[in-house]
Amino acid sequence: MQNTVSIQVSNAGKKFGREWIFRKVDLNISPGEKIVVLGLNGSGKSTLLQAFTTYLTLNEGHVTYTGSQASIPTESVYKYISVASPYLELVEDFTLQEQISHAALFKPFLNGLSTPEVIDLSGLSVHAGKFIRLFSSGMKQRLKLTLAILADAPVLFLDEPTTNLDATVVEWYKELIARYAMQKTIIVCSNSIKEEYAFCNRTLTMEDYK
Numbered sequence: 001m002q003n004t005v006s007i008q009v010s011n012a013g014k015k016f017g018r019e020w021i022f023r024k025v026d027l028n029i030s031p032g033e034k035i036v037v038l039g040l041n042g043s044g045k046s047t048l049l050q051a052f053t054t055y056l057t058l059n060e061g062h063v064t065y066t067g068s069q070a071s072i073p074t075e076s077v078y079k080y081i082s083v084a085s086p087y088l089e090l091v092e093d094f095t096l097q098e099q100i101s102h103a104a105l106f107k108p109f110l111n112g113l114s115t116p117e118v119i120d121l122s123g124l125s126v127h128a129g130k131f132i133r134l135f136s137s138g139m140k141q142r143l144k145l146t147l148a149i150l151a152d153a154p155v156l157f158l159d160e161p162t163t164n165l166d167a168t169v170v171e172w173y174k175e176l177i178a179r180y181a182m183q184k185t186i187i188v189c190s191n192s193i194k195e196e197y198a199f200c201n202r203t204l205t206m207e208d209y210k
Helices: 045-052 074-080 096-106 115-122 137-150 167-180
Strands: 005-016 019-029 034-038 060-067 070-072 081-084 155-159 185-190 202-205
Touching (some): 005 045, 074 081, 081 137, 096 115, 096 137, 137 155, 137 167
Parallel strands (some): 034 202
Antiparallel strands (some): 005 060, 060 070
16 A cells, blocks of 8 residues: 555543543644654653544644545444554464464555465464464564554554563564565654663654643
8 A cells, every 4th residue: 555644633622520631632643754742651642642543522723634635424434444562452362373374365465465475474474373362462562563663554652662571572672664565654652761762753752742
């Protein structure tokens, strides 16, 4: 999928109860930009990311996706994005192979990658027949990253992507990004772990939107 998607965030604000999580977020995100959102735990990074994806309803303002001169309807935004996040669940009763085949039904993989090729790139080939419920937290995170990075979608959202990954797997993550995602728009939420977002060239700080 060619990346012609831009994102406009206008006066975005979200509150829970009487507390504003963020307010007055105004951004223009161009195709191919690499952005990191920095903030402490509980600062609202994940909430802001969900707002960017349009999965979350704002209390004020709006988020608009545009591609090839035309506005993309909110109900169609999912076709243009992929997400790896701690709050997204895998299907625990699927095997690794079943989970990847299932994901491909809804969103094909880049360059026509097949299920066996995606399994190989995940580095989890020896676990292809294992149920997801038997995976460690690190293996689950590796699978989430594989599905998101290799999805044929021009916008990639990563929420604390190196959570539960050891140093070797962090290197795998960086290589997968370099090989398959640099043409995408990427938005990363991070607690200032540089290895998560070394490829980003623009920084947003949650404190600026309080």
